[in-house]
Amino acid sequence: MTLVRLLDVRAIGSEFASLRLKGFLMAAPPIDDFIAAAAKALDLPFEPAWQPAIKANLEVSLKLGNMVAEFPLPDTAEPAPIYKA
């Protein structure tokens, strides 16, 4: 199921899908579920045997990404690349 389809299901009031989406957004889901959902949403097929390495890499990325995200910056902080017309 793609992420778009998941949102569609929530929109028509499916309690199950709504709960799944709330879980997805509000609590840290098992990373295996996240990988499965992201792979479907991005149309990224992969072999089950690749899962452990993908999981290990994603765990490192999320850990490092959160290390960056927790650094306090003001709302006015500009990203490094600035587009100039």
Place this chain on the structure above:
Amino acid sequence: MADDLDWANSADIAKAVASGKTTASAVTEAALARIAKTNPTLNAFTAVTAERARVHAKKVDASDKSKLPLAGVPFAVKNLFDIAGVITVAGSKINRVHPAAKADSPLIARLEAAGAVLVGALNMGEYAYDFTGENVHDGPSRNPHDTTRMSGGSSGGSGTAVGGGMVPLALGSDTNGSIRVPSSLCGIFGLKPTYGRLTRANSFPFVASLDHLGPFARSVRDLALSYDAMQGPDVQDAACVDRGVEPTLASLDKGLSGLRFVTAGGYFKKGASPEALEAVSMVAKALNAAKEIEIPEAARARAAAYIITTTEGAALHLDRLRKQAGDFDPAVRDRLIAGAMVPSTLVVKAQNFRRWYHDRVVELFKDCDAILAPATPTTAPKLGQVMFTLDGVELPVRANLGIFTQPISFIGLPVMAVPVPLKPLPIGVQIICAPWREDIALRIAHALEQMGVCAATQPKF
């Protein structure tokens, strides 16, 4: 003649060709013979452009060689540079069905306009997502100081070819350390210029925010010669700045007078092996760099570089991951698939942090002209080695050989990697300067070379 040229520098070759002592054709034939002889052992070249080289060498021989600063100098390029008539494989299996490149990279064209002679394309880690120099499709480029060890990557073939005496000059790319890591492990000099200095047009990208191109050589003068020939704006590369050529060769011999040096402590000492620390200490002592500073938030900078790399790399290869995932090097594929799943909020945060970090680090150059740091945490690991221990923690080699280079290229600072010839294996030190001050980095490296502290030593293999 071949024996005479085995370890000759570009400057000496150009001088010999200009004076008529030898010819570009003779130098080219000697280089081709060396490559044929040593490539089965070192595995640096993936393509040899012999006929093209012979044609161009004849052209050089028919020219006014006094006007060609690199007359007859053989060089080779990482196989992500476009070479007209050659497929730009970028270390991959997937790209091998692409049509051959129609035009040369402008950097190749600029070197050839200065008289240099392209002799081939060099091995690299797949799609440049690598610090080891290993390649599942082409086999590893091997370290010339110990062929059972890694060359470093991703420009592994460039490090091997120059360090192994196959060519005196090579080009590579550096997104997170891919010039500086092979320079360190292979014991040669490498220059990663300021982000935006050298055009990346007609080269296969990896991470647009962080990709740089630059030269490898066995002497600082050779780096300056090639770097000066390659400078200049190029509208084909959106990141390439509109700056004129700022020559560095003339200032090489200015010495160290008036320059202030510091050593990076904290993060840059924590994971370093005794060899890496010894090399920095030797360079610091030679430069009288007594003061130690802390580059603020370097660990977080490395983390942010990691995030931008994995996500931009994933975006670049998304379609190939969807259609041809099985054709990637598994180690690259699994990281790219994971990169595709990293939330975009973290990427934006990384780019916000990048600007903050840039501003803090550039401030440091008010009180110094160069910062010294290790180039790699260790000397060359064994080929196939998956894990190593840094600061008591077991970590993957592939992702961690660049822990000291990533926080620097993350903000595009110019860096020289200089080789300290420790025994049994060499290791590099980074000389980090303020943006656009490649001239200072080269000048310091040249002084260290003159003092005998840094040198590319000839290996036996």
